[in-house]
Amino acid sequence: MNSDPDTPLYLTLAERLAGLAASGSLRPGARLPSVRALSEQQGVSVSTAVQAYRTLEDRGVIEARPKSGFFVRRARNLPPVPATTRPPARAVAVETNAIADAVLDAAGDPAYTSLGAATASEDLYAVERVRRALARSAQRHASSLGVYATAPGIAPLRQAISRRALELGCNLDHRNVVVTNGCMEAITLCLRAVTQPGDVIAIESPTYFGFLRAMQVLGLRAVEIPMQPGIGLSLEALEVALDTQPIKAVVAVPTLSNPLGTIMPVASKKRLAELLEQRGIPLIEDVICNDLAPTEEDRRAVRSFDRSGNVMICGSFGKTLAPGLRGIGWVDAGRWSGQVANLKRALSGGGSAVIEWAVAELLEQGGYDQSLRQLRRSFADQIHIARQIIAAAFPPGSRATDPAGGFILWIELPKSVDAVALYQRCIEQRIVIVPGTLFTTSTRYRNCLRLNVGGRWTAEREEALHAVGRMATQLAAG
Structure with a gap:
């Protein structure tokens, strides 16, 4: 297998497989070769094949099924990603928003479902x-x-x-x-x-x-x-x-x-x-x-x-x-x-x-890197689920980032949706989101919000995200 000498071999292999999945050559749900078969097909070591599959798992491109092997993740309909941001070009004094305090306070309150503060579930x-x-x-x-x-x-x-x-x-x-x-x-x-x-x-x-x-x-x-x-x-x-x-x-x-x-x-x-x-x-x-x-x-x-x-x-x-x-x-x-x-x-x-x-x-201690690998996979799974819900439940024209790691999403709603008003409606339903105006010194990003999907994915959390989508759709309709 030919490879750029400056790029690790496992990463070259992972990129090749990701490209096949993106182009449709590897269809969603398709079973991938076993680790040993992949190493033989591509002329690489078993450890290189393992690293390539781990990388694709961490990115959410493939999934491992117990006793079945590796499969291309089913993509369904996913929202497009936001475009390049266009902030003001001049320096300004910084003033922060009081909503930030409310978001952080609610993050530790069990009465709220927190999709706001960027903290993951301890479990x-x-x-x-x-x-x-x-x-x-x-x-x-x-x-x-x-x-x-x-x-x-x-x-x-x-x-x-x-x-x-x-x-x-x-x-x-x-x-x-x-x-x-x-x-x-x-x-x-x-x-x-x-x-x-x-x-x-x-x-x-x-x-x-x-x-x-x-x-x-x-x-x-x-x-x-x-x-x-x-x-x-x-x-x-x-x-x-x-x-x-x-x-x-x-x-x-x-x-x-x-x-x-x-x-x-x-x-x-x-x-x-x-x-x-x-x-x-x-x-x-x-x-x-x-x-x-x-x-x-x-x-x-x-x-x-x-x-x-x-x-x-x-x-x-x-x-x-x-x-x-x-x-x-x-x-x-x-x-x-x-x-x-x-x-x-x-x-x-x-x-x-x-x-x-x-x-x-x-x-x-040993075990830290293993824990990190599991974290990456868990977060990739939850990002994927959340983006599917956004595609299904949020108003038409909504966009969502597709991060390669971590557990936060940036959502760009239709221009008619005021994310601060959406935040206030969500609070009434004991759901916490973060409106986009907190992330700038200007009045931009008023139709944007940040979501934390790092909590343990439960029926309650899934319903909360659906509820955010319904409320955003109501605001979009006027």
Whole structure:
């Protein structure tokens, strides 16, 4: 089998099979060759064939049926994806929306069916492993309960983080890693290190509303950069903004962006690193969902192309180990590492040493990668089901993203639908969604919404999504 020498063989095989499925040469429901048969047909090893099938499972292209083999997933009618976003081209002051607080409050309220806050159901994770690790940590490190933990965090956790970063293509020195109270604290520390009130920051559009809140608190202005379906941040638009705006930093989620779920191609990640290095403008890179991307190439971070310490990489474990561990984040701030460590010491001192020891153990134990593979498959299944419901229940003309990983969807409704009004109707029915206006500094995306499909897929959750579609259809009809 011929292959690009720069592309892993399993990925070349996966792309070939995905292309056959997309073109109809492999029809929905068709049974695929066994792993051994595929390896013989394509002249590859059994392990390469296994990796190719795992990649296609993670992407939701195929499904494994117990004792039956692998089958092309039945696509049915699915909604088209949204077009390139068109945000305003000038920098503006940041003001956040009070709806964000209501969304987060309702996420933990059992009276509501939450399709809003981007948290997954705990029963999709190896929660029992986490509980055991926490119990062992409390027993083994009981003395830590009587003293303050200090920044930059315990060395074993920082070493484990640096080893995990190799999976993202990054060679981090654990001495430069600072453990933080979640990814948002890491990003906020980076912003504090490289900006002053009134400075302009380039952000994706739409962007995660947590970034907007941090920028508002710090008195920063934002210039929104368009996102392209399947590509992510428009580098052409970013170059124009860099030429015309006094941008001091860029905040981006190149892998599984929030809320669009795009993955920037590796060549674009490399170009982004080079572009900002040439300009001397730091990139604050959020890699919180990189481990949920389907392939090694997709998981690669922009930081892996950094040659001068210009990329400040930030992560967390709330999306991959357990939602309750989102309080353990980390940052390697490149050439600003010293400043970020000092800011961490000054602002919050340190975290919980007992929890840090537990997370270090979980990262070093076997089973983490296996849990990630299962998570990717579960999320791919739920994205697929949700998109089918959207195609059937939402008003004609609705569009939905088709992310390669993660568990959030961005829905573009007909222009006549006000997503804030839809949100209010949903709240009356004890269903939580997030209107698109939370993801911008402007009035754009008023007919858009973000849905979280990371909860355990139950009849109640499925009916809630149908109900959102019915209410959206009523609003579309006037």
